[in-house]
Amino acid sequence: xxxxIPSRSLHLGMQEGELRDKPYATFWNPRIAPLVEHAREAxxxxxxxxxxxxxxxxxxxxxxxxxxxxxxxxxxxxxxxLFLAVRTAMPDVSPAMVDWWFGWHGQEPQRxxxxxxxxxxxxxxxxxxxxxxxxxxxxxxxxxxVDEYIGSRLQQVTIRFVRPAELGFxxxxxxxxxxxxxxxxxxxxxxxxxxxxxxxxxxxxVPGGAEMRSRFWLGGPHGVVRAPGFVGAVASRFARRxxxxxxxxxxxxxxHCSQEMSHLASFLPKLYAELHEVP
Amino acid sequence: xxxxIPSRSLHLGMQEGELRDKPYATFWNPRIAPLVEHAREAxxxxxxxxxxxxxxxxxxxxxxxxxxxxxxxxxxxxxxxLFLAVRTAMPDVSPAMVDWWFGWHGQEPQRxxxxxxxxxxxxxxxxxxxxxxxxxxxxxxxxxxVDEYIGSRLQQVTIRFVRPAELGFxxxxxxxxxxxxxxxxxxxxxxxxxxxxxxxxxxxxVPGGAEMRSRFWLGGPHGVVRAPGFVGAVASRFARRxxxxxxxxxxxxxxHCSQEMSHLASFLPKLYAELHEVP
Numbered sequence: 001x002x003x004x005i006p007s008r009s010l011h012l013g014m015q016e017g018e019l020r021d022k023p024y025a026t027f028w029n030p031r032i033a034p035l036v037e038h039a040r041e042a043x044x045x046x047x048x049x050x051x052x053x054x055x056x057x058x059x060x061x062x063x064x065x066x067x068x069x070x071x072x073x074x075x076x077x078x079x080x081x082l083f084l085a086v087r088t089a090m091p092d093v094s095p096a097m098v099d100w101w102f103g104w105h106g107q108e109p110q111r112x113x114x115x116x117x118x119x120x121x122x123x124x125x126x127x128x129x130x131x132x133x134x135x136x137x138x139x140x141x142x143x144x145x146v147d148e149y150i151g152s153r154l155q156q157v158t159i160r161f162v163r164p165a166e167l168g169f170x171x172x173x174x175x176x177x178x179x180x181x182x183x184x185x186x187x188x189x190x191x192x193x194x195x196x197x198x199x200x201x202x203x204x205x206v207p208g209g210a211e212m213r214s215r216f217w218l219g220g221p222h223g224v225v226r227a228p229g230f231v232g233a234v235a236s237r238f239a240r241r242x243x244x245x246x247x248x249x250x251x252x253x254x255x256h257c258s259q260e261m262s263h264l265a266s267f268l269p270k271l272y273a274e275l276h277e278v279p
Numbered sequence: 280x281x282x283x284i285p286s287r288s289l290h291l292g293m294q295e296g297e298l299r300d301k302p303y304a305t306f307w308n309p310r311i312a313p314l315v316e317h318a319r320e321a322x323x324x325x326x327x328x329x330x331x332x333x334x335x336x337x338x339x340x341x342x343x344x345x346x347x348x349x350x351x352x353x354x355x356x357x358x359x360x361l362f363l364a365v366r367t368a369m370p371d372v373s374p375a376m377v378d379w380w381f382g383w384h385g386q387e388p389q390r391x392x393x394x395x396x397x398x399x400x401x402x403x404x405x406x407x408x409x410x411x412x413x414x415x416x417x418x419x420x421x422x423x424x425v426d427e428y429i430g431s432r433l434q435q436v437t438i439r440f441v442r443p444a445e446l447g448f449x450x451x452x453x454x455x456x457x458x459x460x461x462x463x464x465x466x467x468x469x470x471x472x473x474x475x476x477x478x479x480x481x482x483x484x485v486p487g488g489a490e491m492r493s494r495f496w497l498g499g500p501h502g503v504v505r506a507p508g509f510v511g512a513v514a515s516r517f518a519r520r521x522x523x524x525x526x527x528x529x530x531x532x533x534x535h536c537s538q539e540m541s542h543l544a545s546f547l548p549k550l551y552a553e554l555h556e557v558p
Contacts, residue, residue: 011330012330013330034320039323040323043325118327118328118331149328149329151326151327151328151354152326152328152329152332152354152355152356153329153355248325248526251325252325252326255323255325
């Protein structure tokens with residue numbers, strides 16, 4: 001006896017009628033702007049010297065005043081983890097708008113596609129939307145299942161949002177979301193008991209808007225497997241190979257992140273102004 | 280008893296006296312201009328999402344008005360083929376000049392070298408020049424054997440030019456070579472019974488000259504072997520690995536194509552004006 005698996009209709013781009021009745025239909029813009037100059041420079045540099053690449057335990061230093069040594073770049077750490085950093089200018093954006101976006105976009109695949117029209121395919125939450133939750137409370141503790149192209153390849157990714165405190169951030173310093181926020185999440189590969197890495201997006205007020213400082217740690221010690229004992233240890237070794245992205249993939253992710261965050265910044269202030277009351 | 284293999288004298292660049300008595304000697308220009316902006320952007324983007332990359336069967340859509348979604352870019356399709364696209368502005372060029380060039384350049388290695396002075400090594404036809412043939416008729420149906428560097432490596436390539444109709448193009452729409460032409464060819468690796476891919480250069484009139492839209496499909500289902508039965512099947516599997524270029528090679532080919540076509544455009548109008556009566 002066979003059980004048909006309900007298939008999801010996955011497609012890149014918008015099909016006719018897909019945005020019908022969506023109040024955000026006019027925000028669909030499939031034109032991606034050219035890469036920003038500092039992302040181009042980071043790609044041309046290629047991998048950086050390992051000691052320049054911070055560990056996950058240094059993430060809380062994002063809240064220090066000033067800039068880090070690597071605000072844009074990528075490379076392989078001595079512990080085997082891939083690290084990448086990208087900064088995105090977000091004129092007219094406030095950190096609170098970014099919190100709103102992270103809670104709002106996962107509700108419908110079409111919202112997720114606004115973000116990167118040439119790479120985002122599907123998104124849904126692992127649970128029901130918490131009624132009335134606002135700001136960080138709408139996404140922290142939840143899991144978003146996304147399908148997206150990184151380079152040429154479709155990836156099924158789980159994004160498990162965690163409290164900034166879980167990565168050691170001082171949440172007292174984040175009390176005013178008009179001034180700063182930090183989006184933190186564990187990244188996993190769907191269908192495998194693998195947790196492949198971490199992402200952190202720090203957003204802080206700057207004159208004229210905000211800037212986002214994105215950080216990824218992938219593979220190496222972060223390519224952990226959720227399985228107990230010996231099986232876990234063996235699987236973990238295997239998973240590290242499977243879940244360890246190549247430099248080529250890190251490059252593709254840097255491009256993807258820079259594009260999606262710049263594209264988001266291009267429409268977020270107007271989208272927020274018009275629709276932040278729409279659940 | 281040993282038989283010496285007659286060696287061809289292959290060299291990159293022009294040796295002293297090599298252009299003596301050539302009426303096109305003054306067109307030798309070893310300076311390659313910087314890469315055009317949209318090619319730089321395509322290289323920085325890196326591989327694109329697979330669904331954005333058209334199949335060979337979609338090539339005839341080049342004759343539609345307007346632009347394709349990917350006019351500059353590369354990536355790996357879901358069928359395993361590498362795809363790449365590059366656009367080249369060709370001021371003061373007519374599509375008919377490009378047809379003339381494809382028939383004319385293969386006659387002497389020195390002509391071929393004008394095209395990409397830092398990569399082209401040798402070219403010759405597989406047959407005698409058809410007397411009096413003009414336009415497309417001088418190259419379609421013929422095989423050009425070329426030696427050229429793609430990246431650091433010397434490649435021996437066969438270019439078997441075919442009628443556009445063989446790839447499904449509506450030749451009625453190409454009746455006026457002053458308005459448009461399409462150069463179509465099967466690409467193979469010399470010395471192996473492998474056919475590695477296809478190239479298509481669509482040239483159309485635009486205000487002030489022409490534009491060339493180049494497309495390559497390499498490897499994957501296009502890495503076919505010409506050998507019958509079981510041997511063919513085994514060889515084919517092997518050949519697909521051998522003949523499937525890596526992303527790095529696709530990148531190198533994108534650079535090479537953009538350079539040679541921009542370089543060609545820099546001298547073609549004057550070359551044609553002066554020498555189109557020279558067989």
